[in-house]
Amino acid sequence: MDSLHTGSDELIYVQTDKVSIIIKGRTAHSNIHQEYTPNDSALKVFCKDRYEVSLNKCKLSDSLSENRKSYFGIYSCTPIFYEQQNYEIIIEADDAYEIDFWHDNYNIRNKVTRASRQHNIFSGIINFGNEIGLSDLVIKLKGEKYLCLVIEIFPTKIDYKEDYKNIVADVTREVYNLVFDFLKKTYISYRQGDHVNNSPVEFFAVIRQIYSDFIRAIDVLLARPHHILEKTYEVLPEYKVKRIDHSTMRWIEKHQERVCQSNHTILVERALSVRKQITYDTKENRLTKYMLQQTIKRLTELRRNYQQLQRDTDMDIVKQIDRMIQGLNRRCNSSFLAGVNAHEGFAGMSLVFSLAPGYRDLYKYYLMLLRGLSIHGDVFNISVKDLALLYEYWCFIKLNSLLKDRYELVSQDIIKTQGNGLFVSLVKGNGSHVKYRNVATGEVILLSYNPKAITLPTVTQRPDNVLSLQKKGTDIQYEYVFDAKYRINLALPESGYFKAIDRTPGPEVDDINTMHRYRDAIVYRNGADPFQRTMFGAYVLFPYTNEVEYRSHRFYKSIDEVNIGGLPFLPSATSLVADMLDELVADSPDSAFERATLPRGIEDKLKKIDWSVRDVLIGSLSNPAQLNICQKYCFYHIPVSKLDESSLPIHYVAIYQSKRMFGKAAGIRYYGEVIKCIPVKRSAILETPRNSDEAYYRLEVKEWNVLSKPIKVKEAGFVRILTNLFLLLHSSEVPELLIRSEEEYRLYSELKRIANHASIAEEDSNIGFEFEDGCIAFLDGNINVHKNGVDCGRYTIEHFSKYPRATIRQIRSDMNRCRDCN
Secondary structure, three states, X not given: OEOOOOOOOEEEEEEOOOEEEEEEOOXXXXXXXXOOOOOOEEEEEEEOOOOEEEEOOOOOOOOOEEOOOOEEEEEEEOOOEEOOOEEEEEEEEOOOOOEEEEOOOHHHHOOOEEOOOOOEEEEEEEEOOOOOEEEEEEEEEOOEEEEEEEEEEEOOOOOHHHHHHHHHHHHHHHOOOOOEEOOOOOEEEEEEEEEEOOOHHHHHHHHHHHHHHHHHHHHHHHHOOOOEXXXXXXXXXXXXXXXXXXXXXXHHHHOHHHEEEEOOEEEEOEEEEEEEEEEOOOHHHHHHHHHHHHHHHHHHHHHHHHHOOOOOOOHHHHHHHHHHHHXXXXXXXXXXXXXXXXXXXXXXXXXXXXXXXXXXHHHHHHHHHHEEEEOOOOOEEEOEOOHHHHHHHHHHHHHHHHHHOOOXXXXXXXXXXXXXXXXXXXXXXXXXXXXXXXXXXXXXXXEEEOOOOEOOOOOOEOOOEEEEEEOOOOOOEEEEEEEEOOOOEOOOOOOHHHHHOOOOOEOOHXXXXXXXXXXXXXXXXXXXXXXXXXXXXXEEEEOOOOHHHHOOOHHHHHHHHHOEEEEEOEOOEOHHHHHHHHHHHHOOHHHHHHHOOOOOOHHHHOOOOOOOXXXXXXXXXXXXXXXXXXXXXXXXXXXXXXXXHHHOOOOEEEEXXXXXXXXXXXXXXXXXXXXXXXXXXXXXXXOOOOOOOOEEEEEEEEEEEEEEEEEEOOOOOOOOEEEOHHHHHHOOEHHHHHOOOHHHHHHHHHHHHHOOOOXXXXXXXXXXXXXXXXXXXXXXXXXXXXXXXXEEEEEEHHHHHHOHHHHHHHHHHHHHHHHHHO
């Protein structure tokens, strides 16, 4: 076999005495980032005559083989056909022969047309788009297949041998048959699987392959059908009785009036006659007819569904199905089967279907039509989804899988299919989501696939995957976009991307801009309120495997800065996405808020809190009746000796209900704004009279308000507390009212999310957070971390203020390290 000249744009040249075919195109793809070897691809050639072949990049010798009817060869080579690339086909034949070009997909078939009025020359430009796998290019002479080239189209953005097959396997395993399509430009090989009730796509792939053998088995069966001798009994005059058996003798014994004796001879006037005849209405033949009728029914449904599709109909496919139906109908209605009643089955398997010619093969092929396909094998050829769409499906399914491994599934209505089985798709639109629950926090996690279009005053937005998180302590819905883009920029030298963005491969700039649009354009209107943002982050999922290299990419670092960027996502590269999911779910509301710029709720968060001001008094009660008096007359009183003058003014007062007095009703439930603070003698407080001249403060309250959520009591006794309004409205337990800085509040909020139990212990002027067997304390401007008495790390409060999320991640890591060491 000859190799083409270096630099030639001829990829394949095949010549016989009757026809020649040339395929031209670029010998390499500019966007490919995989390294292939000369054995990674192969060209298969099947021809009825001897042929010669020249193949670009082929380094092996000719492997032409011959049998009685044809010649064939398999030639190993470096991949030469890629997705999204144009190829020119030129076919030239002797004018004495009528030639035609054939491909199963008419979008390829119709691209190659006659190029000369006087000579047998055909040409055309074909492009396989995002479809990869094997593809048959067939040349027919006088309507018969003469020459077939089996080429292989490779992807440019993912690894064909590993990532692509794993994507197909993941999608097939998670949502059965979602990967299949009816008739695309390429196909991959499958073998018979173990499951039953296959889809119409699989059924058509199987019956196209085995139809000839299926018909041959039927014809053998019809030539030598199984039959039985059927006995019928009838009482006849003695001269008509020809056959008898033991049933005849028993009948005579019971009807002796029909017996007489004449001249020493015993005569029978009438007797039970036996007649034997061949019948084909057996249980085996009933099942045979049922199998044929069910196959006809499925073919009829397939044709009807195909013709009702809102796509172009390939009439050659319709004709092919019609020929199958006609062949089966003729054998059902023009043979002994016409007089057989179809029946689905019977108890036990007859040896006829195990041993009899025709029956054995027919049953085998019928089972093949019932069963589905497995991705590994080389028996059946079946089309799969466009790779870009397949990648979009896989991204959602893998995101769902990562969440399923970590959290409790609550409900789902996304793992369904729509359509008639020929073009199976995930359900898109409103209500398509999977809901999980974080067992540690009780928070709800919602993953939506292609959610309902979000109508805006400008342009409707519809991202691929949206992760929605409901955090405790806030009514804000934190949403994040994970958008699948089957695109990658390889950052080739001298390219604009290489110079302006980064020197390593990453997502396209246009896709990053789309993430900005999603994050900034998707807004929410809460009743009459103005529009507010709900998207706190947006990330491009793109096909790339080198996660270590990508960590230094500009679009990865941008996630920490503006919460927009890209994440590589393939079966061999899921760790960065998994870490991102873990962080988003573990974030406290404050951490989630800090990820975004100017999201919904910004007005409240921008209000500065002066932590040095402690103008809220948590006041205790001397008896349960005092609560009713305070509420009725809107006041609270406290001895001057128990409230330093430096603590004034008091702007709010809250009522502490102790466990000793109130039992299950203990806690802080009521608070009010102080409008007057009047120094009085105790005897002047007439609502609760006492004869005493002790100095008191009478705090007049504007009105008593009820906290949206009561603050729980943890301590047995009570020490009077001065706190601020922010802590009063946002604390869940009384010790939290002791927090004295934004850093302490932020750290405690994070600790409550990562620990099953967290408490506050105050010692001198320092505050510490205890949880499980660990402790974090604020000492001398530092945050000290201890675990089981072991020093696990130290961080400055200044560093925590600048990088709170990063510090929290490091604290978690240090604590886990200490736990593992112990």
